[in-house]
Amino acid sequence: MKLRLMTMWGIVAFTLLSGAAPIHSQSPVQGAPSEKAGSEPIVVAVRIVRESDGRVLAESPSGLSVEIGKPLDRERVAESLRALYKTGDYADLKAVVTPVTDGIRLDLVARENLFFNLVRLEGLAPPPTEASAAAAMQIGLGQTYRKQIVDEALERLRETLREEGLYQAEASAEALPHADTHQMDIVVHVKPGPRAHVSGIQLKNDTAYKDANILSRFKMKPGQDITSARLQRGIERVRKFLAKRGHLSSRVTIRRGDYDAAKNAVPIFLEATQGPRVEV
Numbered sequence: 001m002k003l004r005l006m007t008m009w010g011i012v013a014f015t016l017l018s019g020a021a022p023i024h025s026q027s028p029v030q031g032a033p034s035e036k037a038g039s040e041p042i043v044v045a046v047r048i049v050r051e052s053d054g055r056v057l058a059e060s061p062s063g064l065s066v067e068i069g070k071p072l073d074r075e076r077v078a079e080s081l082r083a084l085y086k087t088g089d090y091a092d093l094k095a096v097v098t099p100v101t102d103g104i105r106l107d108l109v110a111r112e113n114l115f116f117n118l119v120r121l122e123g124l125a126p127p128p129t130e131a132s133a134a135a136a137m138q139i140g141l142g143q144t145y146r147k148q149i150v151d152e153a154l155e156r157l158r159e160t161l162r163e164e165g166l167y168q169a170e171a172s173a174e175a176l177p178h179a180d181t182h183q184m185d186i187v188v189h190v191k192p193g194p195r196a197h198v199s200g201i202q203l204k205n206d207t208a209y210k211d212a213n214i215l216s217r218f219k220m221k222p223g224q225d226i227t228s229a230r231l232q233r234g235i236e237r238v239r240k241f242l243a244k245r246g247h248l249s250s251r252v253t254i255r256r257g258d259y260d261a262a263k264n265a266v267p268i269f270l271e272a273t274q275g276p277r278v279e280v
Contacts, residue, residue, distance in 0.1 A: 040071035042103035048084070049107045051092065057112065057179070066106060072097065080108065089113050089182050114145040117183035125192040127164045127227050136160040137188075145184040150175070157188065165226035167259050167266075168193035195225045199257075199265035207242065207250075207274035214272050217241045226256075226266060234270075242274050249275035 046066055048058040060068060064083055065076035081093045090110035097104045119139050121130050128136070137153035150173050161169040169192045176185040200222050205211050218234040235252050242250035250273060257267035 040073070041097075041099070043068050043070060043072055043106055044100060044103035045105040047105070047107050048090075049109045051109050051111050057110075061108075072104060072106070077106070084108060084110065112179070112182070114177055114179075114182055114184040116141050116143050116145055117178070117181075117185050119186045119188065121188045121190060123190040123192065125166070125190075125195075127229060128160055133157055133160060133190075139186065145175070147175075150186060154188070157190075161190070161192070162259075163228045165195040165197075165266075166192050167196050167261070168264065194264055195227070196259065196264050196266050198222050198224050198226060199260060199263060199267045201268045201270055204269070204271040207247075207272050209242075209245075209274075213241070214238055214270070218270060220268065231268070238270075238272055242272070246277040247274040248278045251275065 043066060046060055046064065046068060047056050048061055049055070050057055064080040066073070066080045067076070077095050081095060084090050085093055089112065091113055092111040094109050096107045096109055098107065116139055118141065119134050119137060121133055124130055124133060136159075137157050139149065139153050143149070154171050154173055157171050158169065161167075161171070169190060171191075172189050174187040174189065176187060177183075178185070198220055201215065201218070201220065203211050203214060205214055207214065217237040217240075219237065220230060220234050224230070231254055235254060238252045239250055242252070252270075252272050254271070255269040257269060259266050
């Protein structure tokens, strides 16, 4: 941590952490008492102020080295900034001193840290389940809240919804802060839309068996809704069919084609390779 002292037109600003935004000058209050050369002004008020909107988070906060009614002490200001930083509740701390009647007011300006408390999804049409959707978002409870984290989590959720055939799904997040506990709840609103269906199945059959044998085990047909579980079960049935016939190293894969938004449909490309037969 770095402590820097700046004086601007009667404003004394201490900055904790490098890279903080510059402090703009403020006009001193008319009638503020002049100080004797070499003396420090008296601290008459101490506040914790939120950087983003100037909201006062605490008046005369306890546990700080700075004392009201005493001359301003630069070392105590630095200690107070470090004490707030160590709580983990604040970041980008700086101190701004403003002349007021009978002395100065010390504002400890900070970006307030909030921590993810819960993630709740509303409007979801399983699959995916709420638990698997929340897991896909990868938001760690207790992690420091950042909007970028939520935005990235929403994109991961949208990808999961697409995997479940919900190509038209919309997802947005509502942040509900609890300033008293420094916690943030996230409510995710999902509009799933209709689930996409299979437009057609194209088989690349590299086995000794007829296409009909492979497709009958895959079981998915054009018009059926797409879900990841349904596709996976089809793959496993084809693998089991080949394994029973001694093709223990068979390979069965699927690939989805481009989504047709007008038809809300996706083609499925199925490939089956039997591999060598193993005699047991």
